[in-house]
Amino acid sequence: MRMSGPLVPDLLVKHVGGVPQARRLTLMRIGAQSALDSGLVAYFPAPKSFTGEACAELQVHGSPAGVRAILRALTAEAGVRLAEAGEFTRRAFENGKLDLTAVEGLGDLIEAETENQRRQALARYQGGLSRRIDAWREALLDLRAEIEARLDFSDEGDVEETLPEMFASDLAALRDELSDALASLTRGRIVREGVRVALAGPPNAGKSSLLNALAKSDIAIVTDEAGTTRDVREVPVDLGGQLVILVDLAGLRETDSKAEAEGVRRARAEIGRADLVLWLTAPDVDSAEQPPQTHAPVWRVAAKVDIHPRPAGADLAVSVVSADGLADLESRLAAFADELAAGGEPALLSHERDRAAVEAAREAVVRAQARLDAPELAAESLREASQALERLVGRLDAERVLDRLFLSFCIGK
Incomplete structure (x- = not known):
């Protein structure tokens, strides 16, 4: 049984006799007034836990009667309730421990039935796609900084009127990276x-x-x-x-x-x-x-x-x-x-949401390439590309996908 939230230390003191040493399994009696069971207790202080909140896990013998008794005792406390489906993972997202692509990777990992599915889901959960998106976002920020400096600070002496020689090639390289990622979508879906x-x-x-x-x-x-x-x-x-x-x-x-x-x-x-x-x-x-x-x-x-x-x-x-x-x-x-499904490394993209976001980012980059003679329009296209990637990791419009996403999770995941 897992607990998360600021009341966890108080619950441990009252129901298992104290807060055990962090991240170490400790055999303890469970029950405030009388023993309900005995088991191993693990405590994870905030923010170094899965949810980013204080967490605890009780590993008990698992009889239905024993589990019901412990749950009744815990939920009788003010401010304590049973978790909803996917709530632990949702709290991890809201506390910045996971982004949406990692959350989806965890969902895929839970449902994985084959070795290839496990490898691909684990790579996503461990941040494989997140790191690539971060690299694309950094490249876009550099490109946007160059073009917007000429819009906002054209009168400064250290800002040249023309874009750097490498600007167009950097933009083309980013477009090609996004195209390569989209090419892996079929393999990831398979x-x-x-x-x-x-x-x-x-x-x-x-x-x-x-x-x-x-x-x-x-x-x-x-x-x-x-x-x-x-x-x-x-x-x-x-x-x-x-x-x-x-x-x-x-x-x-x-x-x-x-x-x-x-x-x-x-x-x-x-x-x-x-x-x-x-x-x-x-x-x-x-x-x-x-x-x-x-x-x-x-x-x-x-x-x-x-x-x-x-x-x-x-x-x-x-x-x-x-x-x-x-x-x-x-x-x-x-x-x-x-x-x-050929390929030594797991595919980056595997969800329809991935395709929509990366395709939107690529199209925006292509528009920016065609608008370099109109810096204001090119800058707007690059901003749109950044926003498409921000939505993919959940930094924009996250609420649109959260409820549907977490309903597929198990209780306590």
């Missing part, structure tokens, strides 16, 4: 959200059976009746440390059934969102449907090869019954996911 693999094809081609085989679980209903799958089903799997989202779709065909037609519509929409499409065909299914036109690669997968050998033109051949080709398919999916 790691954070997973590679979306759509299982598509005509009805009864074996899509749901393949989903069950890859997920190693009977998740999807499988029958020999065409149109069994009518909705979109997503199943996350970890392939070599990379999250892959398998998306089982309704079979594509013309139908008079309104329910099935809606499933087909949703299937086509999901194919448009996918990073990879597996187009399944089967020897016992007669269909004129062709693989869809989409931005994503399409792999032709011949299913049910236990019934009939692999046909010409298929990229892969599998049988759920005999397991033929499944290992090869998994290996190729893992390699494809690794290629999309």
